[in-house]
Amino acid sequence: MKVITANRLLNGDVVWLAGTGDWVERITLAKVFEGKEAVAEALAQGVAAEDRQEVVSVYAMDVTVEDGVIVPVRLREKIRATGPTTHPDLGKHAQAVSA
Amino acid sequence: MYRYDEFDASFVSQRTDQFKDQVRRRLAGELSEDEFKPLRLMNGLYLQLHAYMLRVAIPYGTLNGRQMRKLAHIARTYDKGYGHFTTRQNIQFNWPKLEDTPKILEELAEVEMHAIQTSGNCIRNVTADHFAGAAADEIADPRPYAEILRQWSSLHPEFSFLPRKFKIAITGAPHDRAAVQVHDIGLQLTRNDAGETGFVVYVGGGLGRTPMIGRQVRDFLPEEDLLAYSEAILRVYNRYGRRDNKYKARIKILVHETGLEDLKADIEQEFEKIRFGVLRLPEEEVRRIEAYFAPPPLEVGSATSAAVEARRASDTAFAQFAAHNLNPHRVPGYTSVTLSMKPVGGIPGDASDAQMEVMADLAEQYGHDEIRISHEQNVILPHVKLDDLPDLYDGLVAAGIAEGNAGLITDIIACPGMDFCALATARSIPVAQRISERFGAAERQAEIGELKIKISGCINACGHHHVGHIGILGLEKKGEEFYQVTLGGSANENTSIGEIVGRGFSSEEVVDAVEKLVDTYLGLRSGKEETFLDAYRRLGEEPFKEALYGAA
Numbered sequence: 001m002k003v004i005t006a007n008r009l010l011n012g013d014v015v016w017l018a019g020t021g022d023w024v025e026r027i028t029l030a031k032v033f034e035g036k037e038a039v040a041e042a043l044a045q046g047v048a049a050e051d052r053q054e055v056v057s058v059y060a061m062d063v064t065v066e067d068g069v070i071v072p073v074r075l076r077e078k079i080r081a082t083g084p085t086t087h088p089d090l091g092k093h094a095q096a097v098s099a
Numbered sequence: 100m101y102r103y104d105e106f107d108a109s110f111v112s113q114r115t116d117q118f119k120d121q122v123r124r125r126l127a128g129e130l131s132e133d134e135f136k137p138l139r140l141m142n143g144l145y146l147q148l149h150a151y152m153l154r155v156a157i158p159y160g161t162l163n164g165r166q167m168r169k170l171a172h173i174a175r176t177y178d179k180g181y182g183h184f185t186t187r188q189n190i191q192f193n194w195p196k197l198e199d200t201p202k203i204l205e206e207l208a209e210v211e212m213h214a215i216q217t218s219g220n221c222i223r224n225v226t227a228d229h230f231a232g233a234a235a236d237e238i239a240d241p242r243p244y245a246e247i248l249r250q251w252s253s254l255h256p257e258f259s260f261l262p263r264k265f266k267i268a269i270t271g272a273p274h275d276r277a278a279v280q281v282h283d284i285g286l287q288l289t290r291n292d293a294g295e296t297g298f299v300v301y302v303g304g305g306l307g308r309t310p311m312i313g314r315q316v317r318d319f320l321p322e323e324d325l326l327a328y329s330e331a332i333l334r335v336y337n338r339y340g341r342r343d344n345k346y347k348a349r350i351k352i353l354v355h356e357t358g359l360e361d362l363k364a365d366i367e368q369e370f371e372k373i374r375f376g377v378l379r380l381p382e383e384e385v386r387r388i389e390a391y392f393a394p395p396p397l398e399v400g401s402a403t404s405a406a407v408e409a410r411r412a413s414d415t416a417f418a419q420f421a422a423h424n425l426n427p428h429r430v431p432g433y434t435s436v437t438l439s440m441k442p443v444g445g446i447p448g449d450a451s452d453a454q455m456e457v458m459a460d461l462a463e464q465y466g467h468d469e470i471r472i473s474h475e476q477n478v479i480l481p482h483v484k485l486d487d488l489p490d491l492y493d494g495l496v497a498a499g500i501a502e503g504n505a506g507l508i509t510d511i512i513a514c515p516g517m518d519f520c521a522l523a524t525a526r527s528i529p530v531a532q533r534i535s536e537r538f539g540a541a542e543r544q545a546e547i548g549e550l551k552i553k554i555s556g557c558i559n560a561c562g563h564h565h566v567g568h569i570g571i572l573g574l575e576k577k578g579e580e581f582y583q584v585t586l587g588g589s590a591n592e593n594t595s596i597g598e599i600v601g602r603g604f605s606s607e608e609v610v611d612a613v614e615k616l617v618d619t620y621l622g623l624r625s626g627k628e629e630t631f632l633d634a635y636r637r638l639g640e641e642p643f644k645e646a647l648y649g650a651a
Contacts, residue, residue, distance in 0.1 A: 010126070011196040012150035053128045057146060074578065076517055079526075080148050084518035086446055086528045090179050090194070091149055 003030040003063050003070060004042045005080070006055035014080045014092070015055060017042060023055055025092070027070050027081040032063060100161055100469065101246050101391040103211045110253075111208045114215055118142045119201035126198065139197075141221075142204065143214025147521050150194045154217040155207060159227035159245040159269075160188030160472040162212075164459035167470055169210045171455035177203050182455065184440060184448040186512060186563055187266070188226050188472045189217060193519055215253065220261045222252035222333070226268045228277045229473035232394055233435045233481035235427035238288045239296055241271035243389040244325060247380065251326050258333050262340035263348035265333070266305075269298075278474060278590035280304045280313045281566060283350045284332060289319060296322045302332060302362075303354030306560035310596045311351040314359050316366060322385060324370070327378040331370035335362065395467035395482055400432020404485035410492075417492055419541050420503030425488075434485055436466075438478040438495060439502035439510065443539035447513040447531050448476035450500075457498040465491045474563075475512055477505065507544040508552060508617070509535040512563055516556030516573060517580075523556035525573025525580040525606075530554055533610045538617070547617055550631045553588070566590035568632045569616060570597040571609065582609040586616070586643055587635045600644045612647055619646040 004017035015023035016030035024030065033039045039060050046058035062073040072078045083091015103111070118138070125135040139145075143154040155170070162170075170190055174182045177199045178192040185191055195203060207213055216223055225245040232240040248267060252258065258265070268282040279285030285301035298320045304313025320328050336350045339357065354362055411418045426435040438458060440448050450458070458478055462470045465487045466480035473479055478500075483491060495501035504510045511534060514520065516527030531554050538544055553567030557574075564570035570585035581603050588597030604612045617631070619642055624634045635643065 007146055007150075009132075010198055012146060012194075014149055050132065053126060056132045075525075075575075075580065076148070076523075079517055083149060085526065086518045086532070 001063050001065065002033050002039050002042075002060040003027065004033070004039075004046050004058065005030075005061050005077070006046060006049070006058040009053050009056050017046060021045065023049065025095070027063075027072065030070055032065060032070060033060070100163060101158070101242075101388070107211070108208075111211070111213050111215070114142070114213065115201065115204045115208050118204060122197060122201050137219070139200075140218040141215070142200075143217035144195075144197075144200055145218065145521075147193070147515075147519050148517075149519065151197055151200070152519070153192045153195045153200060153203060153214060154185070155190050155192070155212060155214050156217050156224045157188050157190060157212070157472050158249050159225055159231070159242050160229050160474070161227075161231075161242060162470050162472070163468045164463040164470065166210045166212055167455050167459040167462065169206060169212070171452040171459065173203055173206060174455065175452040181449050181451045183446075183515065184450065184472050184476045184478070186474050186476065186514070186561055187224055188229070188474055189224055190472070191515075193515075218264075219259075220263050220265075221259050222248075222255065222261075222265045222267065225249055225252070226266070226277055226282075226474060228270045228272060228275075229471040229475075229477075229479045230276060230426050230435050230481060231271055231471070232392060233426075233428050233433075234272050234276075235429045236274055237272045237429065238290060239271050240389070240392050241269040241277075241286070241288055242392050243385065244286070244288070244298075244322075245269050246388055246391070247325065247385070248329065251329070251378075258337060261333070261337055262342045263345070265336070265350070267329075273592065275590075275592040275594075276473075278563070278566065278594075280592075280594040281306055281310070281563075281590055282313065283336075284329065285313045286325075291319050298322075298325065300328065302366075303351040304594075305349050305351040306563060306565045307349070308346060308558045308560075309349075309351065310560070310565040311355065312594050312596065313351075314354055316359075316363050323380045323382070324374060325380055327374045327376065328366075328370050330373060330378055331366050334369050335365045339365070394430075395469070397430045397433055397467075397482060399430055400485065402431045404432075404488065406486050407488050410489045416496075416501075416503065416541070417489070419545060420492060420501060421488070422545070423503050423507060424505040428482070432485055434483055434488065435479055435481045436483045436488070436491065437473070437505040438480065438500045439504055440477050440500065441504060441510050441535065442499060442502050443504075443509055444532050444536045446528050447511050450478070454498050454500055457494065458500070461491055461494045464494075475510065477510070503541065504544055506549050506551070508538045508547050508550040509544055510551070511535060512551070512553040512567070514555050514557075514562035516554075516562075520556060520561075522559060523573070524558070524575040525556050525582065527554045527556040527562055527571075527573055530571060530573070530582065530606070530609060534613055537610050537614060546627075547621065548627060548630055550617070551589075552613070563590065564588070565596050566594065567597060568630075568635070569613060571613075574603070576603075580606045582606065584609070584612060584616075584647075586640060587632065589632055598640060600640050601648050615646045616643055619643055
């Protein structure tokens with residue numbers, strides 16, 4: 001299982017590709033892709049978004065779904081999804097609290 | 100300190116305008132990311148895990164209050180209220196927006212700062228002893244030479260596309276505080292029998308995945324030959340350095356593969372061709388640059404201060420600060436003060452915008468408006484009157500930057516690691532924080548004495564782990580963070596690369612492992628004056644290995 005991730009060109013924010021084709025700032029809103037073809041198709045969407053100057057550094061990352069929640073497999077992606085573990089006041093965990 | 104002349108100012112301003120236009124073209128779609136990336140990197144702008152990161156150059160770690168205040172303003176206005184001082188005496192902002200970076204560079208240019216050559220395969224910020232111009236043991240201030248090298252290397256047309264990045268460090272004292280032997284070129288100021296100034300030159304030092312100690316190529320390079328000889332080294336490297344493999348592209352690999360004698364011959368041959376050309380340093384030009392670094396007027400005073408002694412007797416925290424955070428000044432009555440960016444349990448090298456403002460104020464009030472950043476990620480006020488120390492200290496306490504731990508076990512170097520860095524394989528900062536908390540008690544730190552722990556979150560070794568008395572390298576093993584420990588590294592005049600003593604440790608185990616090493620040292624040292632490093636060198640790895648892994 002994979003989701004497609006990138007950074008927004010304008011501000012560098014970590015984003016994921018949603019089912020709507022939008023880039024969203026919460027991994028919980030991302031669309032999960034299964035199978036090589038689906039992932040390749042989603043990555044192609046990502047590259048098109050790069051060409052439109054929306055995002056940069058598009059790639060597919062491994063996830064699992066636990067109780068309906070998308071969880072990144074690698075620690076690096078867990079940290080990207082939540083923000084620096086050293087700064088609970090900054091990054092996405094802070095946004096989640098203030099939202 | 101050095102002030103921009105018209106040429107410097109117009110050069111930085113042109114570069115800022117150029118980058119502004121490049122960002123505009125990128126956002127308009129006229130430049131692809133592949134085209135834009137090398138351009139943004141040449142201006143210090145990276146894309147990291149969570150955001151862009153802007154690395155701002157602090158030439159040879161020297162700045163003044165106005166510049167520090169500008170960094171505070173940038174942290175507050177364009178970032179998230181803090182900055183991170185790095186092991187190359189620079190500052191990094193972790194959250195700037197691409198669209199804001201031209202404006203940030205304009206603001207930096209207002210105070211004679213920029214981010215040029217803080218990335219890319221070029222000659223990077225020249226680093227220097229953070230006590231330069233103040234230390235009692237100094238032969239001469241290395242910063243005029245660092246400035247001359249900066250001018251020579253800034254946008255040097257021949258050296259803008261080197262095989263790999265290139266780092267130069269310079270020290271003016273026999274006690275090396277600038278880690279010159281682990282730089283691509285290391286320069287140590289010296290005097291010959293005739294009293295003339297020159298340099299011991301080391302080439303091919305470096306850390307990263309292949310740590311190597313620099314090899315001495317000259318024991319006395321005359322002052323006038325500094326640029327011609329540096330150019331000769333760079334030319335040889337630019338011509339023969341490997342471009343086929345990024346991991347073998349640094350000059351240290353060239354030194355290793357070519358052999359020192361052959362490489363020296365190549366350098367000398369190149370040097371002979373150019374030594375009497377335009378790069379020969381005219382003495383009057385050296386003296387002109389030197390004048391920019393003229394020390395502030397300092398009145399010679401008493402080597403001890405009644406105010407300091409009285410406070411020391413009544414305040415144990417101050418006594419600890421005075422015992423560890425002062426470096427002997429060449430003028431009696433003065434001292435160089437380390438402002439610790441390592442509060443117990445804090446993030447090594449981070450300073451908030453408010454703390455930067457305070458440091459600027461205190462530097463102006465008590466430090467002749469001079470500030471230094473050390474490669475150990477601390478801030479230095481180099482010229483403080485001893486009598487002013489108690490008042491300065493009170494200001495530091497109020498700002499939370501008065502930890503009396505310089506050189507002690509909690510004065511840890513740590514790279515940003517996987518909390519920020521796109522290259523990292525494990526986190527560094529949380530390990531530093533946990534070690535700091537474990538050993539944070541003032542008496543315990545003082546009892547342990549000098550102990551340099553250095554932590555890197557990947558093999559690129561930005562946290563200098565190879566030269567830590569205890570080095571910690573964070574790796575990923577089967578999806579988990581995993582830490583390899585090295586012992587016996589050092590980056591001073593007796594540079595050594597730490598040795599791996601055995602299998603690594605999980606994140607949960609690593610702090611206990613450090614504690615076992617420290618306890619072993621405390622049990623075996625010949626006395627309090629024998630430091631951890633000295634004890635390790637005397638005893639060898641066996642007792643430490645046994646403490647970590649049990650008897651073989």
